Amino acid sequence: MNDGRLKAVLRALTGVVLLVVYVPLLLVMVNSFNVDRTFTWPPPRLTLHWWNVAAHSSGARHALLVSVEVALLATAIALTLGTLAGLALRRTRFFGRNVVSLLIILPIALPGIVTGIALNNAFRTMLGLELGFLTIVVAHATFCIVTVFNNVQARLQRLAPSLEQASADLGAGPFTTFRLVTFPMLRSALLAGGLLAFGLSFDEIVVTTFTAGPTEQTLPIWIFQNLFRPNQAPVVNVVAAVLVLLSAIPIYLAQRLSGDVVSGAAGAH
Amino acid sequence: MTSSAAQTLAGATGPRRGSLLSRSGGLRTGLLLLPPMLWLGVAYLAALGALLVTSLWSQNDFTGDIERIWTFDNYRQLWDIPVYRTIAFRTIGIAALVTVIDALLAFPVALYMAKVASPRGRRLLVIAVLMPLWASYLVKAYAWRGMFSEGGLIDWVGKPFGIHSPGYGLVATTITLAYLWLPYMILPIYAGLERVPDSLFEASGDLGAGAWTTLRRVVLPMAFPAVVAGSIFTFSLSLGDYIAVTIVGGAGQLIGTVVYANVGTANNLPFAAAFATVPVVVMLVYLAAARRTGALESL
Numbered sequence: 001m002n003d004g005r006l007k008a009v010l011r012a013l014t015g016v017v018l019l020v021v022y023v024p025l026l027l028v029m030v031n032s033f034n035v036d037r038t039f040t041w042p043p044p045r046l047t048l049h050w051w052n053v054a055a056h057s058s059g060a061r062h063a064l065l066v067s068v069e070v071a072l073l074a075t076a077i078a079l080t081l082g083t084l085a086g087l088a089l090r091r092t093r094f095f096g097r098n099v100v101s102l103l104i105i106l107p108i109a110l111p112g113i114v115t116g117i118a119l120n121n122a123f124r125t126m127l128g129l130e131l132g133f134l135t136i137v138v139a140h141a142t143f144c145i146v147t148v149f150n151n152v153q154a155r156l157q158r159l160a161p162s163l164e165q166a167s168a169d170l171g172a173g174p175f176t177t178f179r180l181v182t183f184p185m186l187r188s189a190l191l192a193g194g195l196l197a198f199g200l201s202f203d204e205i206v207v208t209t210f211t212a213g214p215t216e217q218t219l220p221i222w223i224f225q226n227l228f229r230p231n232q233a234p235v236v237n238v239v240a241a242v243l244v245l246l247s248a249i250p251i252y253l254a255q256r257l258s259g260d261v262v263s264g265a266a267g268a269h
Numbered sequence: 270m271t272s273s274a275a276q277t278l279a280g281a282t283g284p285r286r287g288s289l290l291s292r293s294g295g296l297r298t299g300l301l302l303l304p305p306m307l308w309l310g311v312a313y314l315a316a317l318g319a320l321l322v323t324s325l326w327s328q329n330d331f332t333g334d335i336e337r338i339w340t341f342d343n344y345r346q347l348w349d350i351p352v353y354r355t356i357a358f359r360t361i362g363i364a365a366l367v368t369v370i371d372a373l374l375a376f377p378v379a380l381y382m383a384k385v386a387s388p389r390g391r392r393l394l395v396i397a398v399l400m401p402l403w404a405s406y407l408v409k410a411y412a413w414r415g416m417f418s419e420g421g422l423i424d425w426v427g428k429p430f431g432i433h434s435p436g437y438g439l440v441a442t443t444i445t446l447a448y449l450w451l452p453y454m455i456l457p458i459y460a461g462l463e464r465v466p467d468s469l470f471e472a473s474g475d476l477g478a479g480a481w482t483t484l485r486r487v488v489l490p491m492a493f494p495a496v497v498a499g500s501i502f503t504f505s506l507s508l509g510d511y512i513a514v515t516i517v518g519g520a521g522q523l524i525g526t527v528v529y530a531n532v533g534t535a536n537n538l539p540f541a542a543a544f545a546t547v548p549v550v551v552m553l554v555y556l557a558a559a560r561r562t563g564a565l566e567s568l
Contacts, residue, residue: 003480007385013377014394021401021451024412027422031415039418041425081305088301100302103309106317111509111548113525114320115313117532117541121323122316125335125538142312145305174297203405205512206525210532220407227411227516240408247403251396 025244032241037233054238063222066133070218071201074140078197079190081141082148087182090156107143112206115143120210131213139211140204144197151193152186159185192257199250219243324542335538343543353527357547360524363443364507368500370447371454375499379458380488384467395459402452410513413445417517437519445513446506453502461495462488497562504555508548524548 032050034043054060085104089097107115119139123129163185167177205220212221223239226232327340347353382394401409416422416434423434435441465488473483511525518526524547531541 006480006484010377010381010385014381017374017378017451018394018397021397021448023422024409024416024448025401025404027415028408028412038420039415039422040420041422077308081308084301085305088298088305100306103306103314107309107313109505110552111505111525113509113511113528114317114545114549117528117538117545118316118320119312120532121538121542122312122319125323126316126319138312142309145309199403203407205407206509209529220405223405223407223411224512227414236411240405240411243405243408247400247405250403251400255396 028237028240028244032234032237034234034237037230050234050238054235054242057235059217059222059226060219060235060239063217063219066216067202067219070133070136070140071198073137074144074201075194075197077137077141078144078148079194082145082193082197083152083186083190085145085149086152086156089153104146104149108146112204113210115139116207116210119207123211131211131216133216135211135213136208136216136218139207140201143204143207144200147196147200148190148193151189151196155186155189188257192254195250195253195257320542320545323539324546326539328537328539343540346540347543347547353544356522356527357524357544359439359522360508360548361551363439363446363523364504366443367446367450367507368454368503370443371451371503372496372500374447374451375454375458376492376496379455379462379492382455382459383462383465384470398452398455398459406449407512409449410445410516413441413448413513414516417441437517439518439521441517441519442514442521442523445517446510447503449510449513450503450506453506454496454499457499457502458492458495461492461498465491494562497559501556501559505548505552508551 030043030046031039033046033048035045035047035049036043082104085100089100116139119135119142120131123131123135129135164177164181167181168174172180203220205218205224208218208221209224212218217225219239223236226236323335324343325339325341327336327338327342328334329336347357378394378398382391382398386394414437417437418424419434419436421434423432427433435444469487469491470483473487474480478486509525511523511529514521514523514526524544528541528545531537531544
């Protein structure tokens, strides 16, 4: 890679692609201050009015609350089940190992509409349940297990079993060993997996539309339903701008956590 | 299986509370696996099976109730009614186009990140590529609604050059999908290229190949499995999408919109279930093909 021209071309192309990546996000930010209710560019004047309106939008606030609650519950379930699965597959070479991995990845590997309609059908037709808060949590937890599982498994592969053996040698039972030895070694992997699970759940809309029912609204569903209403468009713009700003938080946390951002993202989907 | 050393240890310390768990690796594995497998088996695998079963049931046209009568009618409709066939092929075509666009855009970026940028620049670029991944998917699709709108940013930028926004439609959908999934293509190619030692490029240069020849004969073949790995994401995600097409697609229909309409307003779950199997079958074929290139190992 010593050709100066090739390097210049690559640099220019990278610059153009990144520009195209960030321009729409900047547009969202600017539009949240737009006096006008349409997307007409350039905006005639800027105002803070819509931010004030959005802060008092009870619909958006309630939806945000639901989203956070769903994401917390789904993450808690995913952390439990993902850790158990990760521990179970540690150093085991039984025939079903690949089947288990596949089963964990499947809810995220299949297109969202498939997972969504499968769960919708199971909840409504097969189990006769009303769609609502609980069905969203179950659906989200199902596709969030994989992020925790991936992180736990990757960490366990790098850990030598000698510490846990020493713990058992000193008379600790398996639960004490887990609490005092295994868990502390897993902690940052669990944080990373939990962070991804939370982000995945918080952002999800496809599976959610199929499992939410008419009464519960997560924030993405609220945005989606208000997107086409001209009256609500300015508030949607503000919420969108806030979400773009919030996306810096997980990046910052992931950086603090490991400095290894690529492996974190690989589990993102 | 627990190592034999651990078994000896467990035996040596004698029986105690919980020793059953540490002694028998198989039992331990089984107990640990039980909750997650129960969850995934009941909540997911059963749901998928039920979906398949439902697609073989029929719908009463008058009452809208599902009748548990076995039939292949839903699948026959998919093939016989030209509209659905067109929509299926159109969806696959758009997913393929999105994948090609993403591969073309991602390759130079990934190559620059992996082999040209300084270590500091590389770290910043990785963050720059990751950031939009965390920004809400819905917000990104919505952002493009603003870009494509009449008198919007694209119109404004293109005006001096006589370029107009394509408006809401399938072109807008393709561009938006390519935008949404681009990071999923950049990151695997970047990871794949980073693993290739620089000495290979030097060797190619020493043997008389120019930079472009090296690019074509050395870099591209080595990056290919990573491109295939990335394409699994871009292809699968595009196949199942119905949000982006609803937001920027105008009246355009894809598999996702038809499935969604049949679960909701049209309320024909058996037909929706049958149509939803199309992307699953396409993905299974695609994964089988990808497996042959060795791309799955580089995921």
